[in-house]
Amino acid sequence: MNPIVFAIPVFMLTIVIEAWIARRRGMAVYDIPDAITSLHHGVLSQVSGLLVQFATLGIYAAVYDNFRAITLPVNSIWVWLAALIAYDFCYYWAHRLGHEVSVLWAAHVVHHSSEYYNLSTALRQTSSGWMLGWMFYFPLAVAGVPPLVLGGVALIDLLYQYWVHTELVGRLGWFDRVFVSPSNHRVHHGQNDYCIDKNYGGILILWDRLFGTFVEEREGETIVYGVRKPLQSFNPLWGNLHNYFDLLHESRKAQGWRAKLGVWLAPPGGWHDGAIEHFEPVDFVRYSKQTPxxxxxxxxxxxxxxxxxxxxxxxxxxxxxxxxxxxxxxxxxxxxxxxxxxxxxxxxxxxxxxxxxxxxxxxxxxxxxxxxxxxxxxxxxxxxxxxxxxxxxxxxxxxxxxxxxxxxxxx
Ligand SMILES: [Zn+2]
Ligand SMILES: [Zn+2]
Structure with a gap:
């Protein structure tokens, strides 16, 4: 049985509890259309993931069968622990390039398209990440991580990240500097200047500290969540495809194959050495249709x-x-x-x-x-x-x- 089946009631219950606590504290953490849209993206991500898992896991298993350097035992706790840390390292790079390369961002932008930050945001996952995401985990197959262990640690890494999507948990001291936490992941979802391209970790935030992408949440500066090119839609299909259409449109306009290819490989926003455009948090208005x-x-x-x-x-x-x-x-x-x-x-x-x-x-x-x-x-x-x-x-x-x-x- 797929463990997600058991996780779903826990997700739903904790979302209700979080919304209830936020309401009691008078915090505008939830917006129903936004939360439902997040959950719709999560549903479609699970459906598409299931439809393609034979292909993605099949490719991984084929690489493992033919190119693994050593054979690691499935029943060793040390293998699982080492695989989890190695997976988390690969996740850091997959996630970082998901922000730094336009074609990868087109898939990952889904997770950032909510302008709220709550447990339902954690479930706003892409349905197209599988197309290119698999390549970041091939080193694990070559290193001899069995497909079963890969599937297990991938699930652990994903489920861990659920709880950090909340505004209800404040700073946690040393924990914020070792593990991914609500505080440092809030920064990752922010549009504020200091938040852009920071805190990519999955379980360990140590990777960000190692590779220079770590920043602590600032006291006294409210984080505005979402992306600078807002989705402005509750349509989950458009949520998944809009950025691909933008890239297609831009590459059509570009002259020459180098420029056309460059559109897909450039960082979102294009190649430039200067500082990113300044964002004024107080000017931001969240998308709303004022649904009755x-x-x-x-x-x-x-x-x-x-x-x-x-x-x-x-x-x-x-x-x-x-x-x-x-x-x-x-x-x-x-x-x-x-x-x-x-x-x-x-x-x-x-x-x-x-x-x-x-x-x-x-x-x-x-x-x-x-x-x-x-x-x-x-x-x-x-x-x-x-x-x-x-x-x-x-x-x-x-x-x-x-x-x-x-x-x-x-x-
Ligand atoms: Zn991200
Ligand atoms: Zn997130």
Missing amino acids: SVVRWYAVLQFAFLVPIISHFIAVAPHLDGLHVAAYALLIFLTTMSLGAVLEGGQLARRCEQLRTIVIGLSFVLQPDWFGFVAPLPMRVAIMLVMLASAVWLARMPLVLEMNKQEGIVA
């Missing part, structure tokens, strides 16, 4: 249905045939697209969402089993009723939007 509160909570409710569905998909996908996996993945993808569109408003979004809720409601009650899961009849009927009620309720949505439009709230 009731629509935000509708998206939360629908996402709550998506949580068991994505868990089920991750659990059963290895046992389903290709056609069913593709159909299930498409359904999940369309759900994230539809909910994202609802959060942005508009007639088309409402119609799509109505269609989605009706199709899901009817198929759940009419299907004898849901991709291998035979739900009891009361559950099938209850889900159908909620989905059909959603479709009916959505028909009233234009009134809400129109009312807000008059007030100038919704664009």
Whole structure:
């Protein structure tokens, strides 16, 4: 069983707890559309990761089988520990180049596109990182790290980074200078001048101190999260692709193949020796469509249905045939697209969402089993009723939007 299936309820519970504590402290840490968008990116990242894992792990295993220098035992704690440290070192460089090379940044920018910093931001992960990310870990295959150990330490490294995405934990003294922590990772997500291209570590921040990219969080200077070329969208597909389109557009304009290639290999923002452009934190305005509160909570409710569905998909996908996996993945993808569109408003979004809720409601009650899961009849009927009620309720949505439009709230 994929360990992520067990991690998902922990993620959801801790996000709710963090939001609750932040609310009690009067901190504006969460914005529902932003958090739902982060979670949608996480869902799609898991789906795409699962679809390509046979290729990525397969390439790693092929290199390991044919080119490993030595054979390391899988059952030694020392092998796991050394592999974790070696993986973290490779992660540092993969992450650093993910910020310094445009084509790699196009994938990694997803993780930085949230303008909030909370546990849901940790789950805002790319769906295209696998395309080039694998090459940074080949040295581990050559060094003899077995594929099973690589998969294990990669998961440990990823899960470790979850808890550091919070504003609720302050400075931790010596810990901030040895390990990646909420304080030093906040800096990594900042747009402020001193935050750019700093603190790349995964578990150990020591790599940054070793290679000159470490900076401590400054007291008295509020960090503004996000990227300087803001995403300004709740569409998870656009979130994953927008930077590739920008690069494609720029390389089309460039003259000569050197310049065209250079667009993809240059640092984001282009080649220049001077200091980066100054950023004024007080001028920054976070992206918002001012989605009506009731629509935000509708998206939360629908996402709550998506949580068991994505868990089920991750659990059963290895046992389903290709056609069913593709159909299930498409359904999940369309759900994230539809909910994202609802959060942005508009007639088309409402119609799509109505269609989605009706199709899901009817198929759940009419299907004898849901991709291998035979739900009891009361559950099938209850889900159908909620989905059909959603479709009916959505028909009233234009009134809400129109009312807000008059007030100038919704664009
Ligand atoms: Zn980063
Ligand atoms: Zn992060």
